[in-house]
Amino acid sequence: MRAFNFFSPETVEEALDLLSQHQDSIAVIAGGTDLIIDLNEGGKKPDYVLDISQLKELDYISESDGMLHIGANTTFATLEKNELISEYYPAIAKMADYMGSPQIRELGTVGGNVVSASVAGDSPTVFLAYDATVVLQSKRGTREMSIEEFNVNRGKFRCQIEDDELLIEVKIPQANSNFATAYRKFGKRKSLAIVVLATAMRIERDRDNRIKDARVTLGAVSLHPMRSPKIEKALIGKKLDMEELEPVLQLYTEEIDAAIASRPSVVYKREGIRGLAKGCMMDVLEQYGLV
Amino acid sequence: MKKNVRNPEQTTATIDTSVRDSKVVTQPPQRKTVEPQEVPAQPQKSETLDRDFSVLGKNVNKKDAYEKVIGKTQFAGDMKRPNMLYGGVFRSKIPAGFIDHLDISKAAAIPGVACVLTYKDIPGLNQTGIIIKDEPILVENKIRRIGDAICLVAAETEELVEEALNAIEIEYDEIEAVLTIDRAAEADSPKIHGETNLHQSKHLFCGDVDAAFEQCDVIVEKTYSSGMKSHMFIEPDAGLAEYVNGILTIYVSTQNPHFDRGEVANMLAISHNKVNVIQAATGGGFGGKLDIGVQCHLGLLCYHTGRPIKMVRKREESTMVSSKRHPMTMHYKTGAKKDGTILAMKIHMTGDTGAYASYGPAVITRAVVHATGPYYVPNVDITAEFYYTNNPMSGAFRGFGVPQISIAHEGQMNALARELGMDPIDLRIKNAHRVGTILPTGQELTESVGFVETLEAAREKMNELFNDETYQPSAPNKKRGLGIGCMWYGIGNTGLPNPAGAFVEVLGDCSVNLLVGCADIGQGSTTVMAQICAEELGLNYEDINVTYAHTMVTPEGGATSASRQTFISGKATQNAAYMAKQTLMEVASDYLKVPAERLIFRERKIWDREDPDTKMTYPMLMMEMRRIGKLALGVGSYNPKTTYLSPKDMSGIPFEVYSYATAIVDLEVNVETYETEVKNVISVHDVGTAVNPQMVEAQIEGGVVMGIGFALFEDVILTRGRIKNLNFSDYIIPAAMDAPKIYPLIVESEGEAGPFGAKGVGEPALIPTIPACADAVENAVGIHFGNLPILYIDIAREMNRKR
Known part of the structure; x- marks a missing residue:
């Protein structure tokens, strides 16, 4: 690790001053769980490190x-x-x-x-x-x-x-009683595992327990998490019941195929995503008290 | 569970020392004609007695536990000396080629850099290797793998070491890297060492397999494979070297201190007694700290600078250059009668030994000898070839090839059971090794064969834990399966002498100095030696102080590998203690006027077995020793009773004793996310006598988790000879949350060999869980996986292919 100057301000104002002053070569550290690895491996070589954990x-x-x-x-x-x-x-x-x-x-x-x-x-x-x-x-x-x-x-x-x-x-x-949200992740072990594949959803229901609005995201299938308008559209209007929701799972596979068709990991992701998505749907139904 | 025990007093009093000194029988025994063995109606049981040990079999506290628990243990990386330098290694970035141009001048000129060394600075032998000395300590010209050591740097700070390493200039003349054994075998492939890439080949045969297959009702033929694995010991390789009174002293994390001493001395062309290797507290090894790590590099830098120097490998460097588990492919053809009697096996296996031999010759030999599994097979034909490649060096890793072949021999047993519609445990019991079984090497098993007992104990526990009604998946999207795996494991080196020694002195206050060469890497050998010594002398565990793995004062201990230390160093300790005790017995005999063979030494007292009132305390005995001017000293050694194996058919006696084990794995596969969860593991081990049952159980528990890692998690990812997953974050081993409920069970089979009948469990602990996991996955999802590990991606691929 290369030597650097270390700041540990106690107010945001101070921190912003320091950032502004040394913006050419400064790294911000909070918990350090990412930055320390970069510093050790030489991926980052800042002259200054700004510790914001005291803010x-x-x-x-x-x-x-x-x-x-x-x-x-x-x-x-x-x-x-x-x-x-x-x-x-x-x-x-x-x-x-x-x-x-x-x-x-x-x-x-x-x-x-x-x-x-x-x-x-x-x-x-x-x-x-x-x-x-x-x-x-x-x-x-x-x-x-x-x-x-x-x-x-x-x-x-x-x-x-x-x-x-x-x-x-x-x-x-802010959450309200018409919202239900779910997140499912697959890692290579039960803890200490980065995301191999993940999906999240936020569902809003109407009075008839039909899906009024849906936001569906997929993680670890592109540079950044992506929303799937295709899946969201398919979900809207559906009755909140597993039998009706289950056919949508196939669209998840289609989305993965479209996003990473040529990657070796597609073999798993195109199949595993349905399991994770189904888990999310079950969580949502449970939150609504519909199972 | 088989309870058997000899009376320890009887043993010590009646066995002559000359009998205790083992001899290597140099002539292989005559091959006997082998016929199908008859299964005894009842498991053999000889006369059993109650165990009556005072120290053995007790869960005494480990000698090193307290310091470790309070965090005071000094590992090599924690050590510091005044005026200390730091060392680093400049390594090749290509897998194959030659050094075209090397310039160290800029690095050497950096202020604070003490020296930059190349092979030219080695005064003695620039070759190392445990069996074949084919690895240069520093590359002269030819590069055989990514990470080959080229230059050494010593500097005042770790940062300066880095700076100097970055200032070394090199140009390579890169050549084709040989990355597969298929390519290695081709005539026109570049040769890594000498004229051929064939590292070793083996052929073990007996009977007539072709004729035997004709008589078989069922034949199962399958191919299995196992990928490269990394040990991932928690503490990366580290050491510190300094001159102490003119002796080059190296404190190092190692499994092999006496080997290290010789390699360093030979490199420096100095006598072996001018080098003192002291094992520092070692944070795991699993075979990965048997080869030379930092020892020679530290020695050379210390020799040239005369200053203390420390080297601590980074995790990436440690994973890159320490040995790996041999990737192996195994083709099996097994034939049996309708009733399950196995008649023949034809086996062919290949392995990638990587850039250097390391323990490759031991792995191929042990794999071949164990290839049938713990079953009687009268007709056997086993061939094996290991090839050099430009991949990372394969070497010793907990089990020396037996974990790999266990996948195949157990896969075959389970396939055979399915084919025959037989219960897999019944099939195994039918063919199991017993006392009297003749092995394919011609060796007859004469004692300590507890395999059937492990099978029965495993079945009993399984029936207790699970029944048809309660055995259900925990959720509708999960499938659950039970799997079984077994193993046998020869204790000590295969068909080779591998002695160990011990020194004992009983002091005037009844405390004891015990000196053993045996490296304790956390497995607990120090505690085991103290228990054996205390039991033999009739003293308490707390009376024994153990100095270990310190080459200037302890005798040769051999490597802490091959599950050999309890058996071999343990026997040496018992022999040394017995020699000291002989003097004590003479003196006590004169004092008490009782024949020596009638004396019992136990719990710091000595008495006449026929008249317990004729007695004395140990302090009284030591006072008497002082009065008449005698010292209670003992020297002991032990070399297992083995023979060299015939080069023609590998007949002979490869091992004196074998450990046996059976594991049953209960797991679930989520058929929607393809996640596998191991829920319960029963692992039953025949260890002869359990010197310290709690430590045996701990070994079994650790082995089970590592076995799960082998079968379901771990895989080295190689790209052009480069390991992509060098860290714990991407080389996935199971963590605490992945550990199942483990039921470790101990079977104590009867035998005269070893200290009080103890065998070994270090490597056996790992093995049976591996094939049992594969079988459990197959039973859960109905798909056979012959290639391990079985990862989520494999299950996803195969399950969806099936649909």
Whole structure:
């Protein structure tokens, strides 16, 4: 590991000053579960490292203005233990539970996972299903964008963050009793496993227990998690009942075939995705009390 | 469970020392005519006695446990010395070729770099290897694999080492890399060593297979294969070298300290007693720390700089260059009568030994000798060829080829059972090794054959845990299956001498210094030796202090491999203790006026077996020893009673004793996500005498989890000779959440060989779970997988092909 200067500010304002000042060669560290590997392997050689783990003001989970706000410094362990999350945002709870190992969950933060935007990361697939918005801040000001827009590579980043910007929070529309959400992941072992394949969904039902709106995302089948308008369209209007939903599973296979037809992993992914998607559907039905 | 025990006092008092010194029989025995063996109506049981040990068979605390639990154990990577340098290795980035141009001048000129060394700086032999010395310590010209060592760097800091390594300039003349054994076998392929890429070939035969197949009612013929595996020991290779009073002293994470000593001394052209290899606490090895790792490089850098130096491999470097499990392909043809009696096996196997021999010759020999499985087969024809390639070096990995061939011999048994409609356990019992069985090598099994007992114990436990009503999948999208696998495993090196020694001194206060060469890599040999020594001397476990794997003071211990240390170093320890005890017996006999053979030594007391009131305490005995000026010293060694194997047909006595095991695996396959979950494993092991049952169980538990990894998770991914998954994040071994409920069971078969009848369990622990997993998957989803590991992607592919 190359020597670097290390900053550990206690306020966002200070952090943004430092980012702005050293933006040519600075790396941001929160839990360090991604960055330390890059530093050790020489993938990143910054002159400065900015530790944001002391920014207590970015460690929060709250509901206001019809949105759920998750501060960038919230660890996965915090998410996992949060009652609001486990009660009303089951897909986020599941994602936190699948993520890494207890040690990694204690260190890894939501902000870090979102900015790393790894193909095999857990949170992007889930946040995309939740229609999340990211809040970015710099000395120049604050901006917001949908996670879909955010998850587009820009230079050295796998997302749209600028060199002097800090991710402040992720926010998603507040849950209500008509929403049900689910996330299923396949990793190569039960813990400490990156995503081989994942899918998430957010369903909104109408009074007749039919699907009014659907957001379906697929993880680890392209550079970034993708939505499937085809599956969403097929789901809308369907009765919330397994027999009616099951034919849609075939569309998942078609989507995988279209996305990664020539990859060796397609052999598994085109088949396994139906199992994961069916698991999501079962979770949704269970949340609605329909099984 | 077979309970058998001899009276330890009787043993020690009646066996003459000269009998205890084993001899290698150099002439193979005459091959006997082999006929189908008759199955005894009842399992053989000889007269059994209650066990009556005072220290053996007890779950004493491991000698190293406390320091490890409180985190005080010093591993080589933790060591520091004043004025210490750090070392690093410059390695080849191509799999095959020649060094065209090498320039170390820029690296050597960096301030803080103490030296940059090449092969020219080696004063002695630039060759290493446990069996065949075909690996250069530093490459002179020819590169045979990615990661070949070319230069060494010593510098003041680890960062400077990195900087110097990056400043070394090299140009290669790259040639075609031989990456498959098919290519290796072709006449026009580049030759990795010498004139041929054929590393070794073997032929074991007895009887007449062709004639026997004619008489068979059923013939099963299948091909099996097993991929390359990485040990993934938790602690990467590490060591520290320094001169202590003029002796080059190397503290190193190793399984093989006495071998290391010779390799370092030969490289430096100095006598072996000028090198002292001391095993540092070792965080696992599994065979991957038997070859030379950092030892020679440390020795050479220390020799040239005269300063203490430390090397700790990074995980990537460790995985890249330490040995790997041989990938093997095995073609089996098995013939049986309608009643299940096996008459013949014809087997052909091939293996990729990689760039260097390492333990390849041991793997091919052991695989061939064990290829039939633990079954009597009168007509056998086994051929094997291992080839050199430019792939990573294959070598020793827990089981020396037996885990691989167990996939095949057990796959065949299960296929045969299906074909015959027979219960797989009944089929095995029918053909099982027993006392009196003649092996294809001509060896007759004379004692300690507990295979049938493992099968029966496994069946009993299975029936207790599962019945037809309760045995159901846990969800509608899952399928559940039970599978069985068995194994046999010869203890010690195959058909070769492999002695170990021990020194004992009983001190005036009744404490004991025991010195053994045996490296304890976490498996617990130090504890086992102390238990054996205490039992033999009649002292307590706590009385024994063990110094181990320290070549200037401990005798040769051989390698901690081949499941041999409890059996061989254990017997050497018992012999050394017995020699010391002989002096004690003479003195006690004179003092108590009782013939020596009537004395019982136990729990720090000595008494007359015929008159227990005639007695003395150990402190009294040691006082008497001092009064008359005697020392209680013992030297012991043991070399298992084996013979060299005939080069013609491999007849002979490859091993003195064999361990046996049976495992039953219960697993579920999710037929929608193709995830496999092992739920329960019963693993029953015949270990002779369990010196420390808790440690035997721990070995079994670790072996079960590693076996699950072998069968269902682990696979080295190679691209042009380069390992793609060098880390724990992408070389997937099972973690805690993947471990099933494990039922470790111990069978104690009867035998005179070994210390108090103990055999070995280190490698056997791993093996039977592997074929049992494959069988369980087949029973769950109805698809036969002959190629292991069976990954989610394989199950997805095959299940959807079937539809």
